[in-house]
Amino acid sequence: MKISPLQLARYQYEPKLPGMLRNGISEICVKDGSATESVADQEKIKALFPNTYGKNEITFQKGCNTSAEKKQVVGVILSGGQAPGGHNVICGLYDALKATNADNVLYGFKGGPSGLLDDDYIVFDDAYINQYRNTGGFDIIGSGRTKLETEEQFAIVAENCKKHGITALVIIGGDDSNTNAAVLAEYCAAHNTGVQVIGCPKTIDGDLKNEDIECSFGFDTATKTYSEIIGNIQRDANSAKKYWHFIKVMGRSASHVALECALQTQPNICLVGEEVAAKKMSLAQIADYIADSVAARAAKGWNFGVAIIPEGIVEFVPEFSVLISEINELLAGSKADAFNALPTWEDKYAFIENGLTKESMAVFAILPVNIQQQLFLERDPHGNVQVSLIESEKLFSALVKDNLAARKAKGAYNGKFNALHHFLGYEGRCAFPSNFDADYCYSLGYNAFMLIQYGYTGYLSKVSNLSKPAEEWVAGGMPITKMMNIERRHGADKPVIRKALVELDGAPFRFFEENRAQWAVDTAYVYPGAIQYFGPSEVCDTTTRTLALEKA
Numbered sequence: 001m002k003i004s005p006l007q008l009a010r011y012q013y014e015p016k017l018p019g020m021l022r023n024g025i026s027e028i029c030v031k032d033g034s035a036t037e038s039v040a041d042q043e044k045i046k047a048l049f050p051n052t053y054g055k056n057e058i059t060f061q062k063g064c065n066t067s068a069e070k071k072q073v074v075g076v077i078l079s080g081g082q083a084p085g086g087h088n089v090i091c092g093l094y095d096a097l098k099a100t101n102a103d104n105v106l107y108g109f110k111g112g113p114s115g116l117l118d119d120d121y122i123v124f125d126d127a128y129i130n131q132y133r134n135t136g137g138f139d140i141i142g143s144g145r146t147k148l149e150t151e152e153q154f155a156i157v158a159e160n161c162k163k164h165g166i167t168a169l170v171i172i173g174g175d176d177s178n179t180n181a182a183v184l185a186e187y188c189a190a191h192n193t194g195v196q197v198i199g200c201p202k203t204i205d206g207d208l209k210n211e212d213i214e215c216s217f218g219f220d221t222a223t224k225t226y227s228e229i230i231g232n233i234q235r236d237a238n239s240a241k242k243y244w245h246f247i248k249v250m251g252r253s254a255s256h257v258a259l260e261c262a263l264q265t266q267p268n269i270c271l272v273g274e275e276v277a278a279k280k281m282s283l284a285q286i287a288d289y290i291a292d293s294v295a296a297r298a299a300k301g302w303n304f305g306v307a308i309i310p311e312g313i314v315e316f317v318p319e320f321s322v323l324i325s326e327i328n329e330l331l332a333g334s335k336a337d338a339f340n341a342l343p344t345w346e347d348k349y350a351f352i353e354n355g356l357t358k359e360s361m362a363v364f365a366i367l368p369v370n371i372q373q374q375l376f377l378e379r380d381p382h383g384n385v386q387v388s389l390i391e392s393e394k395l396f397s398a399l400v401k402d403n404l405a406a407r408k409a410k411g412a413y414n415g416k417f418n419a420l421h422h423f424l425g426y427e428g429r430c431a432f433p434s435n436f437d438a439d440y441c442y443s444l445g446y447n448a449f450m451l452i453q454y455g456y457t458g459y460l461s462k463v464s465n466l467s468k469p470a471e472e473w474v475a476g477g478m479p480i481t482k483m484m485n486i487e488r489r490h491g492a493d494k495p496v497i498r499k500a501l502v503e504l505d506g507a508p509f510r511f512f513e514e515n516r517a518q519w520a521v522d523t524a525y526v527y528p529g530a531i532q533y534f535g536p537s538e539v540c541d542t543t544t545r546t547l548a549l550e551k552a
């Protein structure tokens with residue numbers, strides 16, 4: 001296999017651990033913190049997790065290692081979408097495990113949670129691990145989105161662990177995967193399987209965070225990668241001065257990625273789904289807001305600009321989410337077959353017109369035809385519209401175009417509007433991890449092993465104080481149940497980790513809000529450039545604006 005010079009150079013990078021984990025395994029001990037409560041619904045969560053609820057938070061510190069000496073056999077999986085740094089979590093876990101006892105063994109289950117069910121695995125050794133140090137991607141063992149949530153599945157997992165003598169599992173995933181890790185931990189404790197379960201917080205979306213988990217890994221690298229491209233596009237726009245670029249960025253639900261990219265690049269427009277929902281903005285109002293910027297810039301002779309659109313935006317537009325539920329209802333069960341059998345789009349349109357309420361039909365009618373058709377093309381396994389596949393960047397540019405045409409007809413606008421569209425998603429998920437993500441992930445993995453070694457289960461590997469240099473980071477663990485509440489999912493009450501949405505009274509959004517009016521009309525672009533791996537610390541090691549503002 002041919003290896004790029006950068007990959008070779010990255011093999012030599014030594015990820016930085018928190019100071020307290022640097023003294024060698026024999027000098028890491030536990031400092032007990034206080035007992036925890038779930039963020040809400042305490043009684044219900046406690047009843048559902050009788051064996052793992054309410055445990056103490058812990059931190060590690062320098063001191064004599066008092067953990068039991070026993071051979072450890074550990075399994076690990078990657079779960080969900082790729083996020084830069086996943087390989088380093090496994091490398092950190094492996095290094096801590098081997099440093100503790102050379103006879104310890106690490107199994108990697110392939111293809112995500114399904115690997116645990118199918119008993120599809122590899123056993124890591126130095127040669128294999130070394131090929132993946134400080135690299136992007138999840139290809140070390142692959143990932144998948146199978147959900148581990150039923151008792152039958154847990155029994156299979158326990159059986160497979162028993163077969164290999166595995167006494168601990170590390171689940172590297174987002175909010176859903178860590179919710180399932182907590183349920184699995186409870187199952188294992190209740191059934192005396194002898195298997196500990198530890199989670200690690202992953203997702204580029206940045207929506208697995210709270211007062212304890214300052215950020216999920218991958219968010220730093222992904223947003224830097226997108227911001228580099230957005231900056232490049234801004235510079236092109238400012239050079240050619242003839243296009244408006246509508247750039248959709250990933251983030252299935254929350255708008256953290258869009259907001260962080262806006263903080264890094266200062267575009268003319270950035271929509272934030274959480275604000276749209278809070279203000280109950282309609283599609284027409286959003287289009288009007290963007291068109292105001294286009295018109296103001298056109299008045300200065302600038303017929304160019306950049307707008308960032310979060311992937312999950314449409315679900316935050318109240319009238320659009322009502323439309324989606326009505327469409328889901330309209331095509332429920334066998335009705336979808338009747339719809340699909342209709343020969344022409346005109347016939348289908350009449351069917352839709354007949355089935356939607358007057359209000360939803362009014363929303364549907366203003367959508368460009370390609371978006372209307374997208375709403376009826378792609379369905380998920382439950383038969384629902386796949387909102388993330390809607391080309392919202394094209395939707396909003398089309399609505400803005402109509403809005404500007406109406407202004408032109410009234411003599412209120414005299415500019416040009418040529419739009420180009422981009423979707424930045426997969427480009428960022430497997431980038432070489434930034435130094436921050438390389439260090440953070442390695443520390444999460446290393447720390448996960450320390451939690452295992454000290455016998456914890458149902459805990460999330462926690463590394464905090466992240467806006468400071470790695471030397472000052474704080475390593476420890478937090479019971480996953482602390483992050484849980486009860487939510488309605490698929491018609492039933494479920495204990496889940498609460499998803500972190502953008503807080504409109506939080507410092508990152510407030511900073512954006514204070515500046516965006518100026519960014520909308522001026523050309524205040526910032527060009528972050530590519531992620532740098534070697535060079536001065538302020539260029540290579542600084543993390544996100546979101547974290548800096550939150551911790552300022």
Ligand code: FBP
Pocket residue numbers: 079080081082083174202203204205250251252311388429
């Ligand atoms: P996770 O929540 O699993 O980390 O995945 C997030 C994400 O990258 C979203 O931003 C995006 O909507 C989605 O995955 C895409 O999923 P897929 O890889 O299945 O196409």
